[in-house]
Amino acid sequence: MNFPVEIAPSILAANFACLGDGIAAVERGGAEMLHVDVMDGHFVPNISIGVPVVASLRKATRMTLDVHLMIESPETYIPAFAEAGADMISVHEEATPHLDRALSLIREHGCKPGAVINPATPVAALSEVLGIVDHVLVMSVNPGFGGQKFIAGALGKIRELKRIRESYNHTFRIEVDGGVGPDNVAELVRAGAEILVAGTSIFHTPDIAEAVRSLKRMAGGALAQKA
Ligand code: DX5
């Protein structure tokens, strides 16, 4: 199974007072997706954005909208995010006792379902759902905040997921989120990551479009090395 590597800028790090400009810049840089972090102040100790922002983004861009739900009872909100225009919706294994139900609900609503694991959660926690997900999101920081340091244990999980995918002929993509930037992009791609979420390393730079281009070049180089 070979997927292209895609960059998913996380708007959590963008300037919300001029979000449209930030989005236009990452689009100019060639980003394929926008990563939207939804936080409820319960599952994670921070509050961010919700359904109306996804609806506005849908009107502003044709990029894939990758919605990362860091909320309790995600099942309750899946229909609203789907209706607002999400393309991919990811739910945390730790956030619901009904992960299979939540993932099926996402698919029923016409979106691509993803399962997320926190740094302390092993890949094995997802073994029963790997056949029904579009993507697995490996958190490489504890969720809740941008700008944190990359936790290296994520690399081993990415390699493990790639091995499992090959052994069982699964078709999920592998996504990584947290502390991703120029220092680790090549290693992440070589390990098997196909969707790279990056907030600070894109939006907290003087040239947002160029930051995306540069990450894409690094990812492309690492992919070529791998082949
Ligand atoms: C953290 C979020 C991430 C975050 C990544 O809870 O899920 O998507 O925005 O930000 P950086 O790239 O700054 O670590």
Ligand code: ZN
């Ligand atoms: Zn995220």
